[in-house]
Amino acid sequence: MKILLADDEAAARYGMSRALQGAGREILEASDGNEALAVIREKAPDLVFLDLNMPKCDGLTVLANLREKSDAPMPEIIVVTANDSISLAVDCIRRGATDFLTKPFDVDHLRAIVKRSEDRLRLQHQVDALRQQLSVSGGTFGSIRGSCRPMQRLFTQIERSAITDLPVLIRGESGTGKELIARELHQRSLRASKPFVAVNTAAVSENLVESELFGHVKGAFTGADRAREGVFRRADGGTLFLDEIGDMPSSVQTRLLRVLQEGIVQPVGSEDGIRVNVRIISATHQDLEQAITDKAFRHDLYFRLKGIELTVPALRERQEDILLLANSFLPSDRALSHCAVAALMAHRWPGNVRELQQMIASAAALGDSEKITARDLGLAAASPSSTSFSWEQYLDLPLSEARDRVTQDFERASIGHALEQESGNISAAARRLGIHRQSLQQKLRQLGMTTKLGDE
Incomplete structure (x- = not known):
């Protein structure tokens, strides 16, 4: 990320430069407005801290010049001034500035602005890459196909959701490809090199759901002739996909909620808890809101699972x-x-x-x-x-x-x-x-x- 510090005071530029040094950042400097315009056109910085009171060409003139020259790149611009006038701030925003920073400023605030800009820039790069991928791939997004507007919107949501560690709830009718979306989320996440484990909770016998999810120790119940890890432990470090979550028995919902809250699973027949690090992606075709009204699904579990909600359109x-x-x-x-x-x-x-x-x-x-x-x-x-x-x-x-x-x-x-x-x-x-x-x-x-x- 390129950051331009445009200020006629060398000491101010030095202090800001020291505060903003970091991996992946290139700090550029300009001592007046004309120099700032030249650097913007030649180096195309991503973020500019623009002092209003500079000789030769002040900050307002720089903003006006950039707005008039449509061929010049328009970076994100933070105006810096000792004047905290609201009317001046409004005028700067109207001319194209993104934000307004009053001297003397807090260093943490300065760093927060840069971090926000980095996040926005990274997200924009991801969206641009996604659009490019879709334009050359004939509507293919990993293992998923779709060129219509709802699917392209979903692809963007998947790309954004994948880089977080929030739980994801995928909703859609049966047969829409919810597991494909769960796998794509995993493949695009930081957990991609770790296990992806999928379990259809509706396909597991109610008597064995707890054992399937949390594991059991040898002798925990009739037929338990050996210990079983359970899917949470198998997915440790990676992603656990719980399909048809709306069909999960109430007793298991309570235990699942505890795991999500504490990050600890307790195998059936054991008194010892085992810590796990798992990202949960769940899916359902059920109306969970109605299930909550009917007391068939826990509302607190619903909100735990619904960190991000994705909806898959019907064909x-x-x-x-x-x-x-x-x-x-x-x-x-x-x-x-x-x-x-x-x-x-x-x-x-x-x-x-x-x-x-x-x-x-x-x-x-x-x-x-x-x-x-x-x-x-x-x-x-x-x-x-x-x-x-x-x-x-x-x-x-x-x-x-x-x-x-x-x-x-x-x-x-x-x-x-x-x-x-x-x-x-x-x-x-x-x-x-x-x-x-x-x-x-x-x-x-x-x-x-x-x-x-x-x-x-």
Whole structure:
């Protein structure tokens, strides 16, 4: 990180420089406004402490100059002055300054400002890298695919959440890929070299859940012929993923809460506690708030697990990702027919991505030709006109983007319906829609409905 200290007093620059020295920081200096402008243009500092009262060119002039020169880089600027006038502070902020520091200043406050700027800069670099990754990867984020706005927003949230050590609660319908997200969080965290242990609490017998989570000593119960570590100890230093947390028995919820509070597990049949260092990621498709109201889930455990909450959109809310995912699941020697695309776009996907993956795998295995049809998918009777429409998926978008999305989704449904009615025949579908064949082919490309399609 580059930090520019622009002050005409050498002693002030020296004191600030000593206070801000640190790994990864490059301290630049300027003794007047003109020199500051030159350093900003040549060195592009990330943070500038700008004294207002400098000879030749004062701080306000520097701010005005930077604002007028749109080609010049605009760093984060902290104005430094002995004048604590509120009107002056407002004027500086209006001219582009980020904050206002009054002399004499506290060294800890100065360091806090730099630390905040470093955190912001690091986060911005991560977001930029994520955007670059998505732009060149065709909507692939690690092992997860998605190019729609909700998924890209989720990818950004994963990137930000991964670098913290807070517990994460992942919510979403069954089949949306919650475990994939948990694994991606682990792989992008500082614990990536340590174990990732996943356990589906709903799949474990109620009598054995405590043993599975916390372990047991030999002879703790009938059949315990040897000691067992439990998943907390196996995940020590790493990440523990608790899937279907909403189905956990109440007695186990109490013990889990204690582990989260104290960081100590007590194996079944033992009086000794064992300290563990584990990051908890949990997931559920249940309505936990209703479960709390029904006294089926502890509210204090809920708040312990919900350090960060991520929500995975259902596949029916990711229309533009359906073909991206379907093609990623297809073997290289298979292709989707137009009628198959129409059926895929019309289906409501109650089983989400898992249903799509299994449907494609089954059709590829059992189909008679290289071209997969709607009948191969088991969707021959699907019709876009029979699906329910919901405005909710558009309400969080800017108006212009929502309008474009509504238009695109309607065109997909209308074209898909026409293709299905005409058994995938493009010429006949174009006549049904009242457009030229070439126009329909162009529209199919624009809407992403031609990727890896079989010729009709």
